[in-house]
Amino acid sequence: DAGVTQSPTHLIKTRGQQVTLRCSPKSGHDTVSWYQQALGQGPQFIFQYYEEEERQRGNFPDRFSGHQFPNYSSELNVNALLLGDSALYLCASSLRTARADTQYFGPGTRLTVL
Amino acid sequence: KQEVTQIPAALSVPEGENLVLNCSFTDSAIYNLQWFRQDPGKGLTSLLLIQSSQREQTSGRLNASLDKSSGRSTLYIAASQPGDSATYLCAVRTDGSSNTGKLIFGQGTTLQVKP
Numbered sequence A: 001d002a003g004v005t006q007s008p009t010h011l012i013k014t015r016g017q018q019v020t021l022r023c024s025p026k027s028g029h030d031t032v033s034w035y036q037q038a039l040g041q042g043p044q045f046i047f048q049y050y051e052e053e054e055r056q057r058g059n060f061p062d063r064f065s066g067h068q069f070p071n072y073s074s075e076l077n078v079n080a081l082l083l084g085d086s087a088l089y090l091c092a093s094s095l096r097t098a099r100a101d102t103q104y105f106g107p108g109t110r111l112t113v114l
Numbered sequence B: 001k002q003e004v005t006q007i008p009a010a011l012s013v014p015e016g017e018n019l020v021l022n023c024s025f026t027d028s029a030i031y032n033l034q035w036f037r038q039d040p041g042k043g044l045t046s047l048l049l050i051q052s053s054q055r056e057q058t059s060g061r062l063n064a065s066l067d068k069s070s071g072r073s074t075l076y077i078a079a080s081q082p083g084d085s086a087t088y089l090c091a092v093r094t095d096g097s098s099n100t101g102k103l104i105f106g107q108g109t110t111l112q113v114k115p
Helices: none
Strands: A005-007 A010-013 A019-024 A031-037 A044-050 A053-057 A064-068 A074-078 A087-094 A109-113 B004-007 B010-014 B019-025 B032-038 B044-051 B056-059 B062-067 B072-077 B086-093 B103-105 B109-114
Touching: A005 A087, A010 A019, A019 A087, A019 A109, A031 A074, A044 A064, A044 B103, A074 A087, B004 B086, B010 B019, B019 B032, B019 B086, B019 B109, B032 B062, B032 B072, B044 B056, B044 B062, B044 B072, B072 B086
Parallel strands: A010 A109, B010 B109
Antiparallel strands: A005 A019, A019 A074, A031 A044, A031 A087, A044 A053, A064 A074, A087 A109, B004 B019, B019 B072, B032 B044, B032 B086, B056 B062, B062 B072, B086 B103, B086 B109
16 A cells, blocks of 8 residues: 655755645545645645645745645645745645544655755 | 744764653644654654543553643653664644644654664
């Protein structure tokens, strides 16, 4: 059973560019959450998707947007990249009805903005 | 606003030592608390999850306790080994209506266990 997968593993972009990160949830999961982890910090919640809609959003500008597809996979898009967007982007999946369960994290995508 | 703090930020111990990592949170209205392990540049692995009604959870050499009223949790690692070297993150979930609540993380404690 494959866990949460993310692509690409690493990405280098320049300021002002746009980037798309991808996540496939663990089999059987229907909810995907995205987190940003700057170097030396704990992950910060960006937003969460289930039933193909954004359900919760953290304190991130609207340059950060996302999408969830019918197969529950998800994309995170960041426009007009800033140097401060350099971070590890983590995807987590969960089953919405499994209240007592944890969220399962993928290995992350390391984004470097030059 | 819920805030999670972990002290110390870094810890170095000799192999075999027992150690305690601390986590505090400002709002006691949590649904559960989790401890995660993160190896350098990698994703997060869940170690222990404590529901708000529980006081502790154990897994092998790990024991996590939760005191909601004081806003504290500790992760106890017995007989530490070099393979325990990693960053340990504490996270709380405040929404228990479904498994969609966001996790609020501390900044982590980076542990080094020296052979």
